[in-house]
Amino acid sequence: MKKTRILKSLLVSTVILGSFWTVAALADDLNQETSVTRNQSVTVEEQPSLTVVSEQAAETDNNQAAAETVPETDQSQISSQPSVAEEVPRINPADVSEEASQTELTSSSSSQSMAVSSQKQSQPETSSRVQVESSPEPRAAVNSTAISGQVTILNQRDELGRFDVVIKEVAAPSGLSSVAVPIWSETGGQDDIIWYTASKQADGTYSVSVAIKDHKFSTGLYQIHLYYLINNQLRGVTTASTTVHALPPTGELNILNQDNNKGSFELVLSNVTDQKGLKEVLLPIWSDVNNQDDIRWYTANQQNDGTYRLSVSMADHKFSTGLYHIHVYYKEMDNQLRGVLGTSLIIPERKPSGKVAIVEQNTETGGFVIKVSEVVAQGGLDEVLVPVWSEAAGQDDLIWYSAKRQDDSSYMLSVDPARHNYSGGNYNIHVYYKLKSKSSVVPIAGTSVSVSFPKPSATVTIENVSKENGSFEVLISDIKAPMGLKEVLVPVWGEKSGQNDIVWYQAMLQTDNRYKVTVNSENHQYESGLYQIHVYLKQNDGSLQGLANRSVTLEAIPNQIKITYTGTGTYRLRVANPSGEGDLLYAVWSDQNDQDDLRWYQASAEESVMSGHINTQQHSGTGLYHLHLYQRYQGQMIPLKAATFHVTKSSYAAPYYSQNDPRWGTTYYGLYNMDSSGCVPTSMAMIISALKGQEVLPTQVANYLHYNSLDFNRLGGGTSSNGILHAAANWGLSAQGLSSKDSLTQALKNGYYVAAAVGASRFVVPGWTHEIVLKDYRDNMTYVLDPDHASNNGWYSIDYLYSIKSTDPMDNLSGTPFFKINDI
Structure with a gap:
């Protein structure tokens, strides 16, 4: 862009720019970043206008140029006006006179005027940028008294690319609205010009802070012009300039905390400067091994003190040792990458090592503590492994332990001989490192210790x-x-x-x-x-x-009585050390209805004591029961001792269920229905209901056996003897096999239920077997409940029933087809 000198015939040369600059718009536009508009045509609005006037001393002749009035412009002809200059005119300080009180601008093609247009109201004074547009015509000069000001450059930091412009001794007798400071670098003409609005300070001065980043990072000479806004007119006051020297970026790199054992170090970059400003600091680092195959570009972290720090580990560089190269680059605000400096360091190779010792041993338990110290593991440790074994039986008790790291960087572990089969004698201890730099373990050291145990x-x-x-x-x-x-x-x-x-x-x-x-x-x-x-x-x-x-x-205790519950309402009496001679008899009755349920029992010799049973099912009710012990000698009943016991249940009557009941007789389990194969589930349902005191239906037992075992209708029709055991256990009962007629008879005498599998007889046709229920005893007979034919229910000889017991293997899986079912 062409730059022209101001005509010396004018007191102050000015450039009238573009469209008219209204008073209302001025302050707001001064706050905006501006650009110089080239040869623009605009429409002039009818509103108060602002004219920019430069005051300068006239030449030493007696002819003072008369003020000319800018004629009103026909808005329809604005577009045909000639172009105005595209530059900010330079004020010649030598031509500025403080006595100049009035000036005129000659309307000519070389004249230039400036105007700023806006519709916004004036804002408080701040340092800001002003948009300046070209005006198609100059306006008339406005008379004013003398104005002045002094421009000073302070706080210039070339390395940071900034300086402050301070305006002192500001004189404007008629007052001023704001202070405008257009600034640009000589590089590239005025392509980086910014119109700043100076901020007024408490001491009456005005200031502007300038950063070269806002001026395309230009260095060299910077032009600074000063204008006052007075009565809606910009008036040129003075100029100044300063040179921003181009400086290379700087920085000082130090290597700290180098740990050759860990293979790590820290980098600290200080005294960092860059005129263009920094986005980030980048450090490419690589080892000399294999030609940059481990290169890594790091971004340093800025600290509060302005330094940049970075931690580096050889683990990030393939655990390479030897020479490391370190370069420093600055990424500037314009995204350019600039190399600043470089250095190097050496990480010497160190072989892994350490010492192992027994630091504590317990003489009572045989335990001992192993310590691994002076650990050298370049690049770091994943784990310290310690295999330990005794020599008692080779390595049959070998255990690989993982030692724990201590605060002093040693590693320790405790060994308990209990984990080594309590072996005594010599124990071998080896130490291995699992290094971060290797995939396999590395042997380090070994020792041994002798273990002995005191007598218990x-x-x-x-x-x-x-x-x-x-x-x-x-x-x-x-x-x-x-x-x-x-x-x-x-x-x-x-x-x-x-x-x-x-x-x-x-x-x-x-x-x-x-x-x-x-x-x-x-x-x-x-x-x-x-x-x-x-x-x-x-x-x-x-x-x-x-x-x-x-x-x-x-000492012997005469007539010592013990009463124990044996299930299904039956209790066992034991009498130790009976005194005198003769038979032992005992009377039992409940507390209900006096002694209406009194029954006499006789004890029999059993080992070194006398024993007997009490069947509370033959008595009345529950609660407190009484027992009196007598000795019958020579026709006399001699009282010996009395005792009491408590009964919680004395009735164990079973309901009758039929396997061909229409409620479930046609229900199939596998290929067979309950009518044809359900004798065991039905018999067990009767017994379980009696002993548990609750209703348990045949289908409940059948469902359990069929769906939770292989006992019922799974391997064929019917139920094996294991089904009796499983059903009893599921409802919290016990099933005990009765392998002789005497044990069968005794179980029935004592009031227990018996599940009995019988063969060909009045209960079942030849070729089949059948389950029935036996209960109670009377004159070597017992009562039968037949789940298939209710007409068969009744008293039968125990001899007869035992003679028809089933011989089918499936009924004798436990060695007998008869089972005593009990509630304990």
């Missing part, structure tokens, strides 16, 4: 010997079990009959950390006299170590 021991005492109850307590304390304690076992027996009454008790741990066993003579056939007590520790290796022998004497 404990303190055993006998306490709380009771003559009345025939009992005592064995207490075991202060236990030492080097191979670990699994349990404490206490075998006890009476001396009178050898070890035929021996019982192995398991001692129970108490809250005071002692182990205790309570021994009662009833568990030893009520034997009196000397009792032997031994104590054993069963260790975790399975060994049984005898610790102590003790003995105690129990």
Whole structure:
């Protein structure tokens, strides 16, 4: 763009730009970034206008140019006006006179005027940019008094690409609205011009901050002109200039915290400058190995103190050792990448190493602690592996341990011989590193340690010997079990009959950390006299170590009674040490209705005691029951002892179910229906309902057996004897096989239910077997419930029923076709 000098015949040369600059619009446009518009034609609105006037001293002649009035312009002819200059005219400071109070602009083709148009109201004064447009015609000059100001350049930082323009000694007698400062670099003409609005300061000065990034990062000479806005007119005041020197970007790179063991280091870049401004700092780094195949471009992180930092690990460079190259690049605000500096360092190769030692050993448990110290593992460790084994049986107890890192960078682990089969003797210990830089483990060191165990021991005492109850307590304390304690076992027996009454008790741990066993003579056939007590520790290796022998004497307790529930309303009576001679009889009755249900029973000899049974189904109701023990001698009934017990259930009557009941007789399970194959589910449903006291239908039993086992209609028609066991267990009952006629008879005498499989008889045709229910006893007979034919229900000889028992293998899978079903 062509630059022209101001005519010396004018006091102040000005350029009138473009369209008229209204007062209302001026302040707002001063806040906007501006550009110089070339040869524009605009429409002039009828509103107050602003004329830009330059004040300068006239030449030393006596002829003062008369002020000319700019004629009104026909708006229809604006487009035909000649072009105006496209540049901001330069003010010649030598031509500015403070005495100049009035000036004229000659309307000519060389005259230039400036105007700014806007429709917005004036805003508060700030340092901003003003848009300037070309005006098709100059306007008349406006008279004013002398104006002045001094431009100073402060805080110029070429390395940062910025400076401040400060206007001091501002003089405008008629007042001013704002201070405009157009600034541009000589590079490229005025292509980077910005009209700034200076900000007024508290001391009366005005200032503008300039950054070369807003001027296309241009360096060299910068032109600065000063204008005042007075009475809606821009008046040129003075000029200044400054040179922004082109400086190369700078930076200082330091290497810190180099750890050759870890293979890491840190980079700190300080004193960073770049006139063009920085977007980011990039550092390409690579090792000398394999020609940049591990190169990596890092972005440094800026810190609060203005430095840039970066941490580098050889793990990110294929764990290479040797020479490393480091370059520094700045990515500037214009996205250009500039190389700034470079350096290098050497990471020497270090072989992995370490020391292993036993730092602690427990003489009681045999345990020991391994420590791996002075660890050298260049590039870092994934894991420290320590295989340990005893020499007792080769490497059958080999365990690979993973040591744990400690705060002092050592690694430690504890070894418990319990994990090595409690082996004694020599233990081998090896150390391996699993390095981050290698896929395989690396052997480092080894050592050994000898392990021995002390003998187990404990303190055993006998306490709380009771003559009345025939009992005592064995207490075991202060236990030492080097191979670990699994349990404490206490075998006890009476001396009178050898070890035929021996019982192995398991001692129970108490809250005071002692182990205790309570021994009662009833568990030893009520034997009196000397009792032997031994104590054993069963260790975790399975060994049984005898610790102590003790003995105690129990006196005989005459007529000692014990009543135990044996199921289905039946109780067992045991009488130890009966006094005198003769038969033992006992009377039993319930508390209900006085003694209307009293029954007499006779005890029989059983081992060293007298025993008998009580069938509460033959008594009335539940609640408190009474038992009186008598001895019949020479026709006399001698009372011996009385006892009581509680009964919660005494009625066990079974409902009758038929397998051909129309509710379920035609229900199929597999290929067979209940009518043809459901004798076992139906019989068990009757028994379960009686013992549980709730309704259990044949289909419930059939569903369970068919869908949860292979026992019913799965391998053929009917149910195997295993189905009886499974059905009983599912409803919380027990099933016990009766392998003899005597055991069958005794079960029925005691009131139990029996599920019986029979062969060809009045209950079933030849070639088939059938399940029936047996209950109660009377004169060697029992009552039968036949699920197939209710007409068969009734009393039958036990001899007859036992003679027709089934011999089918499927009915004898447990060795017998008869099963006692009980509720315990």
